[in-house]
Amino acid sequence: MDAAQLKQEIIEYSKTIGIDKIGFTTASTFDELRNRLIRQQELNYQSGFEEKDIEKRVNPSLLMDTPRSIIAVALAYPSKMNERVTSKKGERRGIFCRASWGEDYHLILRDRLKKLEAFILEKVPDARCKSMVDTGELSDRAVAERAGIGWSGKNCSIITPEFGSYVYLGEMITSIPFEPDQPIEDQCGSCNKCIEACPTGALVQGGQINAQKCIGFLTQTKDFIEEPLRAKIGNRIYGCDSCQTSCPENKGKNFHFHEEMEPDPEIVKPLLKPILQLSNREFKEKFGQLAGSWRGKKPIQRNAIIALAHFKDETAVGELIEVMTKDTRPVMRGTAAWALGKIGGETAKLALEKALEKETDEEVLTEISHGLKEVNLV
Structure with a gap:
């Protein structure tokens, strides 16, 4: 097996199945990430949704016997709707963050990674592969950064030169020793616009986030949201895009490459009042295909109530x-x-x-x- 030739064939094949960017890195441990995760844990800055075993998050050899490389993939998603609906008096609307527009991205990325894995196994039948998206043990961002997909921005997102930070990330650990790609140099410089734009001050400093204060996290919780933070949520019913929309690298970035990512404005910017009385079945029928539905209807309904208070909607x-x-x-x-x-x-x-x-x-x-x-x- 010629690993260099196979790598090129994988890159070419990835383009045919809707992977917008691909990178390769070693399967060595993520030592710098370990130190950051330990510090996050000490400060209670974690969301609680992460893999709790830090060693599994930083050591690929705990997830596969003798891993030799990791393939990182990125898919660009839209930042603007082609069709828009407006919120008006008596018909106020909430908003899902851009990462929850269209079909659940976990399904989209798993589909691409499954096809990529099949291609690799066709070429190298005895190869071993392990893919993961978001909920896997590894940090998608750390893998993508080291594989040259983009740099890790002050907003704690991977920023790609081509697509800004509007990308979904996934990765595949393999037993094949691919030549690693070069990481991209940090280009945030002295810019602090994302930190200044964060409504709750969750971005403590460049590259460090207190998830407990992040609106993206708060909108996924199921309990009461602390009163001082409610007013900061506005009409967001899932997630928050402030640290992305404020980023100069995202200016003018809007890609509509994947049909399944296209947002239905009536779903991703829904009327608020009807949400309050949805049954479980009605919720699944309307919102079930979105990534933002994963916690069920309770957080969405609570957030819709907060949004109605934000608008002071007397109706x-x-x-x-x-x-x-x-x-x-x-x-x-x-x-x-x-x-x-x-x-x-x-x-x-x-x-x-x-x-x-x-x-x-x-x-x-x-x-x-x-x-x-x-x-x-x-």
């Missing part, structure tokens, strides 16, 4: 009272009470006063009390 008072008084989930009742306080009005005030007499959950009672204080200030 939603009736629906919010319904949630506050009839929803079986304390997080929904309490967040609705808070939202009613933010929107204000006599109807909201009377409903909050009645709810205060009947509610038994302590956290919800606290939210109702805060709502009543707010409603008197509106």
